[in-house]
Amino acid sequence: MSSYRVHKLAWAEAKEPRNLERFLNSLDGEVIGIMPHVTIRPFWVHAFDYLLITEKVDASARAA
Numbered sequence: 001m002s003s004y005r006v007h008k009l010a011w012a013e014a015k016e017p018r019n020l021e022r023f024l025n026s027l028d029g030e031v032i033g034i035m036p037h038v039t040i041r042p043f044w045v046h047a048f049d050y051l052l053i054t055e056k057v058d059a060s061a062r063a064a
Contacts, residue, residue: 004032007053011036014051029057 007027013019024031032054041047 001059002056003059005029005055005057007055009051009053011048011050015048020051024053027053027055029055032056 007023009020009023013023035052035054037049037052039047039049
């Protein structure tokens with residue numbers, strides 16, 4: 001049986017490709033999805049705050 005973990009990665013860390021790559025490679029399971037959290041600031045300026053990363057983890061990997 002599989003379970004899911006959701007990670008929150010600050011945009012300041014995620015916008016640097018090496019940091020994002022390092023984080024994704026450190027995960028135990030399979031990345032299911034990456035969703036940016038976007039807010040609209042004054043004058044319709046869009047800003048990225050953080051990324052939500054969903055990871056699928058097998059029960060065998062979780063027990064180890």
